Amino acid sequence: KKILVIPGDGIGQEVTTWGQKVLTAIAANYHHQFTFEEGIMGHVAIEATGDPLPEETLQKAKNSDAILFGAIGHAKYDNDPTLKVRPEQGLLKIRKELGLYANLRPIKLFDELLEASSIKPEILRGSDILFFRELTGDVYFGEKKRTEDRNTASDLMIYHRYEVERIARKAYEAARSRRKKLCSVDKANVLEASRLWREVMQEVAKEYPDVETEHMFIDNAAMQLIKDPKRFDVVVTGNLFGDILTDEASQIAGSMGMLASASVGDTVGFYEPIHGSAHDIAGKGIANPLASILSAALMLDISFGLKTESQRVIKAVEATLRQGYRTMDIANKHTENEFIMGTDAMG
Amino acid sequence: KKILVIPGDGIGQEVTTWGQKVLTAIAANYHHQFTFEEGIMGHVAIEATGDPLPEETLQKAKNSDAILFGAIGHAKYDNDPTLKVRPEQGLLKIRKELGLYANLRPIKLFDELLEASSIKPEILRGSDILFFRELTGDVYFGEKKRTEDRNTASDLMIYHRYEVERIARKAYEAARSRRKKLCSVDKANVLEASRLWREVMQEVAKEYPDVETEHMFIDNAAMQLIKDPKRFDVVVTGNLFGDILTDEASQIAGSMGMLASASVGDTVGFYEPIHGSAHDIAGKGIANPLASILSAALMLDISFGLKTESQRVIKAVEATLRQGYRTMDIANKHTENEFIMGTDAMG
Numbered sequence: 202k203k204i205l206v207i208p209g210d211g212i213g214q215e216v217t218t219w220g221q222k223v224l225t226a227i228a229a230n231y232h233h234q235f236t237f238e239e240g241i242m243g244h245v246a247i248e249a250t251g252d253p254l255p256e257e258t259l260q261k262a263k264n265s266d267a268i269l270f271g272a273i274g275h276a277k278y279d280n281d282p283t284l285k286v287r288p289e290q291g292l293l294k295i296r297k298e299l300g301l302y303a304n305l306r307p308i309k310l311f312d313e314l315l316e317a318s319s320i321k322p323e324i325l326r327g328s329d330i331l332f333f334r335e336l337t338g339d340v341y342f343g344e345k346k347r348t349e350d351r352n353t354a355s356d357l358m359i360y361h362r363y364e365v366e367r368i369a370r371k372a373y374e375a376a377r378s379r380r381k382k383l384c385s386v387d388k389a390n391v392l393e394a395s396r397l398w399r400e401v402m403q404e405v406a407k408e409y410p411d412v413e414t415e416h417m418f419i420d421n422a423a424m425q426l427i428k429d430p431k432r433f434d435v436v437v438t439g440n441l442f443g444d445i446l447t448d449e450a451s452q453i454a455g456s457m458g459m460l461a462s463a464s465v466g467d468t469v470g471f472y473e474p475i476h477g478s479a480h481d482i483a484g485k486g487i488a489n490p491l492a493s494i495l496s497a498a499l500m501l502d503i504s505f506g507l508k509t510e511s512q513r514v515i516k517a518v519e520a521t522l523r524q525g526y527r528t529m530d531i532a533n534k535h536t537e538n539e540f541i542m543g544t545d546a547m548g
Numbered sequence: 549k550k551i552l553v554i555p556g557d558g559i560g561q562e563v564t565t566w567g568q569k570v571l572t573a574i575a576a577n578y579h580h581q582f583t584f585e586e587g588i589m590g591h592v593a594i595e596a597t598g599d600p601l602p603e604e605t606l607q608k609a610k611n612s613d614a615i616l617f618g619a620i621g622h623a624k625y626d627n628d629p630t631l632k633v634r635p636e637q638g639l640l641k642i643r644k645e646l647g648l649y650a651n652l653r654p655i656k657l658f659d660e661l662l663e664a665s666s667i668k669p670e671i672l673r674g675s676d677i678l679f680f681r682e683l684t685g686d687v688y689f690g691e692k693k694r695t696e697d698r699n700t701a702s703d704l705m706i707y708h709r710y711e712v713e714r715i716a717r718k719a720y721e722a723a724r725s726r727r728k729k730l731c732s733v734d735k736a737n738v739l740e741a742s743r744l745w746r747e748v749m750q751e752v753a754k755e756y757p758d759v760e761t762e763h764m765f766i767d768n769a770a771m772q773l774i775k776d777p778k779r780f781d782v783v784v785t786g787n788l789f790g791d792i793l794t795d796e797a798s799q800i801a802g803s804m805g806m807l808a809s810a811s812v813g814d815t816v817g818f819y820e821p822i823h824g825s826a827h828d829i830a831g832k833g834i835a836n837p838l839a840s841i842l843s844a845a846l847m848l849d850i851s852f853g854l855k856t857e858s859q860r861v862i863k864a865v866e867a868t869l870r871q872g873y874r875t876m877d878i879a880n881k882h883t884e885n886e887f888i889m890g891t892d893a894m895g
């Protein structure tokens with residue numbers, strides 16, 4: 202298996218090392234052959250080549266069996282919205298080029314972290330949500346315009362029937378093998394793109410009569426997610442709403458530093474933490490490596506079909522937490538016998 | 549003072565009665581002259597006239613000094629995205645026609661409800677956020693399209709410089725009279741409309757050097773709001789992001805049933821609960837009337853400059869909560885000496 206590793210920017214550099222080390226350890230222990238290549242993307246790629254996604258990285262990606270990615274973004278661009286070449290363009294382009302239309306974000310709380318969240322333990326206990334975020338459409342990829350006087354700016358929020366259909370099917374298939382509940386999130390009371398979304402969802406729902414379907418407006422969903430996370434099983438939504446809801450949902454898992462994601466579509470799978478480059482803590486060796494390690498676990502499961510190996514990684518993460526090891530983001534100020542560690546020790 | 553009351557749909561009918569009763573009581577006690585008219589809007593208006601905002605209601609609105617509104621929406625339309633005439637069009641049209649570009653949503657927890665939230669009390673205690681949501685622009689009002697084959701749908705997310713400038717100034721002025729911190733929320737790493745938003749915010753920020761400005765991406769903001777609500781003072785954002793964040797923020801105040809909003813702009817002020825029509829509980833007499841009562845309090849303060857009277861209403865709400873009266877949404881299963889009441893008794 203050929204794995205392309207793209208550490209990217211900020212803490213992506215530190216945490217991705219750990220995802221890769223875990224893959225190496227699994228290969229050794231279970232006698233698999235994983236070969237690794239490295240690619241650049243984002244701010245580091247702009248610095249090196251002027252291009253956030255150099256052609257060479259894209260070619261390597263297309264020739265690989267799976268990709269382990271870190272994070273993207275840099276304060277320089279965040280502080281200057283007039284810059285034309287931006288790190289995030291690399292990530293958006295690779296998602297589009299590889300046809301990664303379905304982004305799976307499992308939100309599951311490790312028992313050991315029940316106290317690490319700002320949400321009450323009795324609200325959280327038993328939460329287990331699988332998000333399907335559409336990843337190659339929506340206002341992310343619709344035409345962007347700026348008038349010549351620079352006083353008006355726009356982005357087209359657009360969806361095509363086939364885009365909604367294919368993510369709907371993926372989400373329903375997953376719901377079938379889980380608790381058979383699917384919640385589709387949109388803003389159909391205001392947006393035409395959402396009305397198409399809801400129409401298509403209602404049609405596809407008929408093919409899955411065994412799954413209970415619910416439609417929810419995004420504003421309500423953002424509220425319900427915190428009020429009663431246990432009511433959700435599979436959640437399917439568009440690119441923008443999915444971006445917002447899954448970051449919010451990180452509070453259900455205790456920290457962003459715990460959440461992995463898998464982007465799949467036509468061919469190669471792409472695995473990444475849902476956290477960003479976090480330049481405020483980058484280079485300090487305090488970032489949580491578990492999201493990258495859990496991304497590696499998702500890769501073993503989804504791209505390679507190695508369920509045992511994937512479970513082995515998840516069990517190792519659980520064991521580490523049970524022994525009391527914590528990075529700062531998941532440390533609980535009220536509990537004793539915890540050891541606050543750096544990225545390396547935690548990995 | 550001429551006040552137009554528009555109860556609207558669902559629980560809007562029940563709760564708005566209470567906002568109006570409180571205004572009547574204030575008028576009697578403080579010797580003011582308030583005259584009330586009533587108008588229809590939303591599903592009830594479609595049923596009666598075919599139009600979600602009849603011309604008559606709009607004229608009454610333009611001739612009033614302030615408007616007390618309830619809620620809008622009905623399951624019939626939510627379940628059928630192909631319907632062309634929809635209740636929400638009434639609300640969007642009146643916002644646009646009256647030039648209500650700034651929607652203020654104060655999120656403050658009443659001490660008595662500290663335990664009613666799904667968030668831990670120690671995270672919540674002391675939270676006090678004032679949201680400024682831009683209300684007449686963004687993807688809400690940009691051109692909507694559906695192709696003839698009905699397979700592609702789009703909405704234009706668009707902002708003009710002057711729209712960002714005027715809401716920015718309102719938010720900064722408010723920040724000055726509070727804790728002097730402003731957080732502007734956008735998605736400038738992906739959206740052109742957000743890049744314009746951020747550019748303008750950065751410019752206006754220069755006029756308010758005494759206010760500390762922070763820019764945050766919407767995904768991160770959705771997370772931080774739950775993780776550490778106390779870090780926010782004034783938050784300013786676009787129409788869509790504001791819709792999502794303020795509903796989410798209702799969990800900071802214990803329940804949606806507690807949150808009032810004021811929409812202001814060129815002329816008349818418009819006051820409404822942030823909750824929706826909640827058709828699942830409508831007509832049962834169990835809806836929380838406090839958001840409507842607190843909307844009336846906002847009207848007294850912002851439209852009429854009656855600070856003492858406004859505070860009197862807020863104190864009365866506090867006293868009611870202190871005595872243990874609760875509607876279901878804010879009842880705390882773990883506390884004794886609480887009386888769970890219906891809408892009327894609570895009002």
Ligand SMILES: CC(C)[C@H](C(=O)O)[C@@H](O)C(=O)O
Pocket residue numbers: 273274289292444475477737738767
């Ligand atoms: C970095 C950014 C472009 C990206 C997104 O918005 O998709 C990130 O927030 C994510 O969720 O993967």
Ligand SMILES: CC(C)[C@H](C(=O)O)[C@@H](O)C(=O)O
Pocket residue numbers: 390391420620621636639791822824
């Ligand atoms: C009913 C709907 C159109 C409205 C909105 O999205 O603005 C509501 O959710 C609100 O927040 O006032």
